[in-house]
Amino acid sequence: MTQEFDHIIVGAGSAGCAVAARLAELTTDRICVIEAGPSDADLRVKMPFGLVNLLGGPRDWARKTVPQENLGGRQVSVPRGKMLGGSGSINSMAWFRGRSDDFDGWETPGWGWSDVAPAFEAVEGALQPRRLANPHPLAEGFGRAFGGNDPQSAPTPERQSAGVCHANLHDGRRWSAADAFLRPAQKTGRVEVITGAEVDKVVMDGDRAAGVLLRDGRKIAANAGVILSAGSIETPMILMRSGLGPAAHLSERGIDPVRDIPGIGANLHDHPGVGLHFAGSGSGYGLTLSQMPRWALAPFAWAFARRGVFASPTVEACAFFRAMPGEGRPDAQCHFIPFMLGWKGKAITWGAGYFADVVVSRPRSRGSLTLGADRFTPAIDLNLLSDPYDLQVLMNGIPRLRQILKDAPLDPHRAPEGHPGELVTGDALETFIRKGCGTAYHPVGTVAMGENGPLAADLSLKGVTGLTVADASVMPKVTSANTNAPSMMIGWRAGGFVADRARAAKEAA
Ligand SMILES: Cc1cc2nc3c(=O)[nH]c(=O)nc-3n(C[C@H](O)[C@H](O)[C@H](O)COP(=O)(O)OP(=O)(O)OC[C@H]3O[C@@H](n4cnc5c(N)ncnc54)[C@H](O)[C@@H]3O)c2cc1C
Structure with missing residues (x-):
């Protein structure tokens, strides 16, 4: 030694x-x-x-992960x-x-x-x-999704709530x-x-x-x-x-x-989860002609004022809500990201938008x-969605999240659901979940x-x-x-x- x-x-x-x-x-x-x-x-x-x-x-x-049986053999x-x-x-x-x-x-x-x-x-x-200092207005709006919450208080899994995140930033x-x-x-x-x-x-x-x-x-x-x-x-x-x-x-x-x-x-x-993408001009952060000056100035805005796009940790707000009937505790979480994220399989996604996911709070699937x-090199088998409960929370959670977003004061930055699209329900929604399900990295x-x-x-x-x-x-x-x-x-x-x-x-x- x-x-x-x-x-x-x-x-x-x-x-x-x-x-x-x-x-x-x-x-x-x-x-x-x-x-x-x-x-x-x-x-x-x-x-x-x-x-x-x-x-x-x-x-x-x-x-x-190793190919996931319930996700069509996809690796996550x-x-x-x-x-x-x-x-x-x-x-x-x-x-x-x-x-x-x-x-x-x-x-x-x-x-x-x-x-x-x-x-x-x-x-x-x-x-x-502490509370994020300069959230995007969309995150502020999402944080007021349930109306009655004190907008300064953090969202909490103890009850149905939404809010701008508290984060370990100094x-x-x-x-x-x-x-x-x-x-x-x-x-x-x-x-x-x-x-x-x-x-x-x-x-x-x-x-x-x-x-x-x-x-x-x-x-x-x-x-x-x-x-x-x-x-x-x-x-x-x-x-x-x-x-x-x-x-x-x-x-x-x-x-x-x-x-x-x-x-x-x-x-x-x-925590398994799957997300909805919203896209429209004048919406969240993204690559558009009108936002180019914002991106060009972003390094300076962060360096000198700790503001702007580069000051965002991406997840700016969260919500906890009930997806399953008869459940008293919130059983689903949403991470709200006021950015246009890629979903079209391209290296660069143009446009402005936002993203919100549904994550199962207390998953029942177990892997090894x-x-x-x-x-x-590990063989990581998360065995995602092997317990039908997890799929059901996502199936119920997505329509619930759509409604929460409709009720939240997101105007004038509100955008339509670009992916998978509001009309995707029932069997098509299950297919979307199996194709898109990932984890919250926990x-x-x-x-x-x-x-x-x-x-x-x-x-x-x-x-x-x-x-x-x-x-x-x-x-x-x-x-x-x-x-x-x-x-x-x-x-x-x-x-x-x-x-x-x-x-x-x-x-x-
Ligand atoms: C992208 C991402 C986003 C996340 N977002 C959030 C969030 O917003 N909020 C939140 O609460 N949680 C979040 N999490 C989860 C959270 O960060 C983790 O749960 C937490 O950091 C786990 O802590 P840990 O100590 O178990 O492991 P880690 O923090 O991962 O620490 C393990 C350390 O051990 C080192 N190590 C590993 N193997 C060896 C070895 N053989 N020899 C020497 N060193 C080794 C690693 O390099 C690493 O530094 C996120 C995770 C990821 C990946």
């Missing part, structure tokens, strides 16, 4: 940065954070609209941030805790709403999410977990960050995690333990490459099983993640905590010493909204659990 620390955190994403900060605050231990991607020092990370240019590039793992893209800040450095920054009963529904001791609420408070103290620039947690933690002098270093596997000493092996052959030792925060796709892969996972599958891939843990890679799920033929659940999952309630891997998982993979069920804030909450709490265990181990020694 070349280098030695007390704790190694694998992955400097939304959760990993929070783990580092909490652990540095609660202990005097030496912490190493290992990140596969580069730093986040790139203008496209700081400038909200820049995310459009990051997707599919070197700062995105750019994963894809699974973007994941690969840099300091992780997916929180390429996301749209919309800030939601989830519903309070989401956490009670995890049915894991110590993770009910009253347990997690203080951690959300702490995370929000550091991130200070002074018009992205404020990720790397800004709020990692860089302040580095100032303690006890947190070392290594970028451009991809972890191959955890080095096991019997049943104890003793360090990690990097893909370039370097070994780094951890006296107290290893925390995996590589996200819902990469964390289970690292575990499997380490011999921890479903034994038969590991043997098939030529990996000697250290422990047979069938739950690793199981329970993969995400296994190692592909190459140990570093994969979770692949290393779930709880009685039936591989993790104990303190996020330690059952049957193994010194190995903790802290990222979105630990959620037994996805929350009813976007997953960045819950991932940070998990990281913040994991830092506390690991600190407690380290203290107990020192006292026992």
Whole structure:
């Protein structure tokens, strides 16, 4: 082993940065954070609209599902941030805790709403999410879709509501977990960050995690333990490459099983969704002759006044609404984007418009993640729409969303539905959904905590010493909204659990 620390955190994403900060605050231990991607020092990370240019590039793992049986064999893209800040450095920054009963529904001791609420408070103290400063008038209009809401308050999955998003932006620039947690933690002098270093596997000493092996052959030792925060796709892969996972599958891939843990890679799920496109002159942002000066001035408007197109994180407003009859809680979410997005399969889409989707809040379809033929490429099977409930929420949700948009005060920027078109209903709507369904980019659940999952309630891997998982993979069920804030909450709490265990181990020694 070349280098030695007390704790190694694998992955400097939304959760990993929070783990580092909490652990540095609660202990005097030496912490190493290992990140596969580069730093986040790139203008496209700081400038909200820049995310459009990051997707599919070197700062995105750019994963894809296997062909999806219920989507006509289509592969669905699974973007994941690969840099300091992780997916929180390429996301749209919309800030939601989830519903309070989401956490009670995890049915894991110590993770009910009253347990997690203080951690959300702490995370929000550091991130200070706030209302978008200069939303497009269309987003303001959509935010008033249900009339009675206070237009300043954030939309919430707790009840039927719409509003302009609250987002983790400071002074018009992205404020990720790397800004709020990692860089302040580095100032303690006890947190070392290594970028451009991809972890191959955890080095096991019997049943104890003793360090990690990097893909370039370097070994780094951890006296107290290893925390995996590589996200819902990469964390289970690292575990499997380490011999921890479903034994038969590991043997098939030529990996000697250290422990047979069938739950690793199981329970993969995400929020399925499908969107409607609206197009018309004088509508949202887009490429039109009249908007050319706006695009030409956009870099300056953002640089000097934090305004204009480049200040938009794309998703500017959201709504939560009921799609299924008899359901009391909102069961669908809409992300409202006041931009003309491409739907014609062309590299550049001309025209002005907007986009609104329907996303299933509490999906029931479950898939799995296994190692592909190459140990570093996952076979991601989200198994989208395998449960008929998910399709039904989308089938009911689209006509409901059309009505919500009709009722919302969008004039004078209102535009007709360009794709698929209002007349698409019934069987044609089902075909449209199967052809267009993607996800909200919230994969979770692949290393779930709880009685039936591989993790104990303190996020330690059952049957193994010194190995903790802290990222979105630990959620037994996805929350009813976007997953960045819950991932940070998990990281913040994991830092506390690991600190407690380290203290107990020192006292026992
Ligand atoms: C395009 C997009 C838009 C989104 N929009 C929103 C939104 O508006 N609001 C919201 O709440 N949520 C949003 N999300 C989801 C949210 O960002 C994620 O749920 C959250 O960031 C997950 O955090 P995490 O810590 O689990 O993983 P990540 O933040 O993805 O962190 C994992 C980190 O581990 C690193 N890593 C992986 N493998 C290795 C390895 N082998 N060795 C070393 N390092 C490794 C990765 O490079 C990455 O930095 C969006 C996600 C995407 C992709």
